[in-house]
Amino acid sequence: MPSCNHSIPQPTIFTLAGIPGLESSQGWFSVPFFLIFVITIIGNITILSIIWIERSLHEPMFLLLATLSVVDLCLVIVTVPRMLGIFWMNAKEISFDACLTQMFFIPSFYVMESGILLAMAFDRFVAICYPLRYTTILDYSMLLKMVLAILARAVTVLTPAPILTKRLEQFQTKVIAYSYCAYMALVMIACGDITNHIVYGLLVIVASVGVDLVFVILSYILILHAVFHIPSWQARSKALSTCGSHLCVIGLFYSPVVFSVLSQILGYHMAPYLQIIIDNLYFLVPPMVNPLIYAARTKQMREWVFQVLSCHRD
Template identity: 80%
Template sequence: MSSCNNSIPQPLIFVLAGIPGLESSHGWFSLPFLLVFVITVIGNVTVLYIIRIENSLHEPMFLLLAMLSVVDLSLVGVTVPRMLGIFWANAKEISFNACLTQMFFIPSFYVMESGILLAMAFDRFIAIWYPLRYTTILDNNMLVKMALAVLARAVAVLTPAPILTKRLESFRTHIIPYSYCAYMAVVKIACSDISDHIVYGLMVIVTSVGFDLFFIILSYGLILRAVFGIPSWEARSKALSTCSSHLCVIALFYSPVVFSVLAQVLGYQMAPHLQIIVDNLYFLIPPMANPLIYAARTKQMREWVVKILHCRRD
């Protein structure tokens, strides 16, 4: 990294390095990225199609799943095409304003997904604690309010990122050692005190992912308390089975974050290229796996997938 003695003013164009140190392998990296993109689009579009045409799925759990699919499609839509452009066409240049836009939308969709997972945990809590009032509590008005709250929080939490970055006046280099415009990756090449930016970054994590994970754990603690109070083993098993898909999705979504935080707390420093690959997994693996998990573990979804495949064979 160059010194601030040779700093440059705020550039009109940044250059995304992709995966530094592995430039010669960019072509190989493009293959799994393309595969993830195709599977994600097909899987989530299929989920949305099934939920739309099947009236029995017009209930809170599946409407929340539809919201999750929309966010997943949006997330891969703003990340993968740009990465494939870098890997295939060496299209590394990105304007400053486009960088700020990407810096806002990518983490916004991630925070929205975390919020929807919290809403889905609340859905399971109501279904098990108040089964007779389930559809009354989680009516369409409540679902709309939950969706607006998820959207509003993401906008409120992530709007300062591009604003704070816009105020940075000079940089060590115009090359961002990342595959997309990550907030901290841009801040770290700035020639100024970044302590406020670090504090803001931590606040984003705590007020979004940290908040959601805490209340998801609390919700499932209360769910387990209710389930193990049921005398019948068969009823317990049935109650827990309704949560299994959601638990798998939660584990997949939060595991990379928990791993990354624990690694930093324990003082383990990953190689830069490995850190970038892990960070990309935050945004790519859950959107691909979510529809596969629900299709495999939810009876109604599974039956429709079989029906669609059978029709295509005919």
């Protein structure tokens, strides 16, 4: 239970600390964050444009990739501008309502991204294990249902966060030791018993990212089982190559979460500023790298990009 010897009523304005302990270097940190933002915007808009223009890419795998790009764009748009405002203009103040809004949308888009990666794993599972029924199982109506289910789960799981936070009446300080409004960062400066909030935070992780990771692993176990029963080595290699991009994206997305959980279980504690930097990268690196991975490793995307580049040279 947090110490509340000098508690204050629920503030109307909070202060985002940015990266505590590295205040003098925050101007330098703005450079990589700004570059990440620009690369993410360009990369994901390029992916969306290619899929929109090229009708041969209007199939489940690429439509799910387009959905992933939309979510990635939304994630960086609600995250990075606020960080750059802190780093460049010292705009650290944020209203309580704006804080609650950011607290809802940032993890919501993150949970949606996890759900889309699971849907993409299901897509690869059907394509490899049931190739003759692929278009029947994953038609447009099924894709729409999956996307709506991903959206509904994110809204359902994250809606309690601002509601529970709104009920917190006393705080130790108005300063949130983060560069954005994170649920647990705000809860940890509240007074009183926060056990329910901690349990809720853990349930969100388990019920979303944790469940998705389990089913992603299960999907690939079944995929590998099916692939290694293919007699032709060439056919095996071709089947596995279709999963390459997705496996890279999965590793990039889930490895920081697994690392964070394991470090807490093993009792490893990082410096606060390092933890905040890593938490920021959870949200920012995958949206930047995802388009690069798919453009480099997906044959149809690679050919289209080369075609565009050759046209510009001419």
